[in-house]
Amino acid sequence: MPTLCRDCLHRVEPAVTRCVACGSRRVVSHPELFRLTVAHVDCDAFYASVEKRDRPELLSRPVIVGGGKRGVVSACCYIARTRGVRSAMPMFKALAACPDAVVIKPEMAKYVHEGRRIRTMMEALTPLVQPMSIDEAVLDLAGTEALHGAPPAVVLARFALAVEREVGVTVSIGLAANRLMAKLAAERDKPRGFAVIGADEAAGWLAPQPVSLLPGVGPAMAKRLQAAGFSTLGQLGALEPREAMRRFGDEGPALAARARGEDARRVNPDRETKSISAETTFETDIAAREALEAPLWRLCEKLARRLTEKGFAAGGVTLKLKTAAFATRTRAARLPQPTRLPDVLFAAVRPLLAKEADGTAFRLIGIGAQPLAAAADADLGDLADPEAPKRAARWAAVETLRAKFGDGAVMRGRGLRK
Missing domain, CATH: 1.10.150.20 (5' to 3' exonuclease, C-terminal subdomain)
Known part of the structure; x- marks a missing residue:
């Protein structure tokens, strides 16, 4: 049975429990090991792993990445998971389960940067890389053996070692005959795993x-x-x-x-993005409409920036609110023409908020752009709104100043925190 050492990449035919070359127990054996080509790669507790990399003194401590006592758990390390902490858990429950946890506020720019580094390393393996989130993707390495001089399993094991060495986080890999089984395989052996599910055994x-x-x-x-x-x-x-x-x-x-394990989906590197959003959880519940509008404006600015970064425009807006009892409310509206301007987004979502601000206390507010439209179609102006191009130019100037001097360089009064 084909066997691969994940530490020294030594290959042998008989199944063994310890590498005959380096003595490592991190070996994987499977009849189809060197024939399967579809892989699901998932970073292990990504946000928490990046924080532990940057703060080695936390390596043996339970770490939770989240938004304060009123927020939810964005990610947690495996030590915290053994205490019952899970992603998306309300922070107060997480701290009750793991009171000695170190809580770190999310630093998304850092996580995005590291995620892109890993994505670039994936794209060096094959052009068929379909991102699933900031820290996971599915790859198809069919036809790459001649290029890399090794079958996909070896290439993936080499990639995992390179991520640990160069980025400082670990990944788990699932190798299978299709996307569904590769994803399930990746969950079998976390963290730092490498699991294989063959076509015949699925x-x-x-x-x-x-x-x-x-x-x-x-x-x-x-x-x-x-x-x-x-x-x-x-x-x-x-x-x-x-x-x-x-x-x-x-x-x-x-x-x-x-x-039954059947999945005909192909790995599609051009997977369509269906929506882009931004949201925030409050430290204390907010009921008054006027008090909700300030964070909503700031989210409109954040959403406008994300649309620009991703090369899209908003064809419609969706308002999301979560009550103190964790009930979710959503309202949506279409826009007369696509936009990437926070003013237009705010003008469209503000009436939706007015309908929901009925005295209910909310713990979270968010705004999303859906459907998405092409950036080239945004804010072109027409007879009904000839000033749209000028507003677009003003917003671009504001973003230029902020990029140079910081987000606080230019601010609207409605966005100031009270």
């Missing part, structure tokens, strides 16, 4: 697993499936297409196919 490996394991099956869908008598993926995968459609509608056949 259905058998999935069969005893709970339906909640399948990506896209959230708590509500899992309850629905269990109520219908499907608690395992094997039960779900046994459905014929016609029966799956009868029970679960148009999505039924695809759901049953995925439960």
Whole structure:
């Protein structure tokens, strides 16, 4: 059975538990190890790992990256996870579970920079890299063996070592025959893992697993499936297409196919971005409309900047509010023409806020751009709004000044914190 040492990259045929060349126990063996080409790469506790890299004194401490007592956990290290802390957990619950945790405010610019470094390293392996988030991506290395002088498994193990050496964080890799199984494999052996699921074993490996394991099956869908008598993926995968459609509608056949490990999606480096957003959690709940407008304006500026950075414009806006009881409210509106200007975004989302500001106390507010439009179509002006190009030029000038002198160089009064 093909075997690879993940530390010295030594390859042998017989399956062993310890590398015969360097003695490492970090070996991986699988019949299809050197034939599979689709990989899912996921950084381990990325935000927390970057912070521990920069502050070595925290290596043995539980670390939570989040937005203060009123916020939620953005990420946490594996030490904190053993105490019950999870991403998206309210911060007060996380601190109750792990009171000795070191809490660090997120520094997104740093994480984005490091994520881009890792992305560049991925793109040196293959042009077929599809980002899934700031710290994970799926790759297809088919046809690259001649280029790298090694099969994909070896190239990926070499890449993982390079990330540790050059960036200072670790990654986990899942290698499989398709995207779905590669993602599930990447979750099997975290952190610093390398798991392989072959094409022939996918259905058998999935069969005893709970339906909640399948990506896209959230708590509500899992309850629905269990109520219908499907608690395992094997039960779900046994459905014929016609029966799956009868029970679960148009999505039924695809759901049953995925439960068997089937996935025909290709790795698409040009995956379409569907929305861009920005949000903030308050230190204390806010109910008054006027008090909500100041942070909403600042989010409009942040969203405008993100649209520009990503080369998009907003064709519509979505307001997001979360109550003190964690209930989420959303409202949306289409724009008469695409924009990347915070003034226009604010003018569109402000009436939506007025409808929701009914005395309810909110802990979070956010704004999103959806649908997205081409940047070239933004703020062109027309007979109804001939001043749009001038406003666009003023905003560009403001951003230029901020880039040179800091965000506080030019500010609107409505954005000042009271």
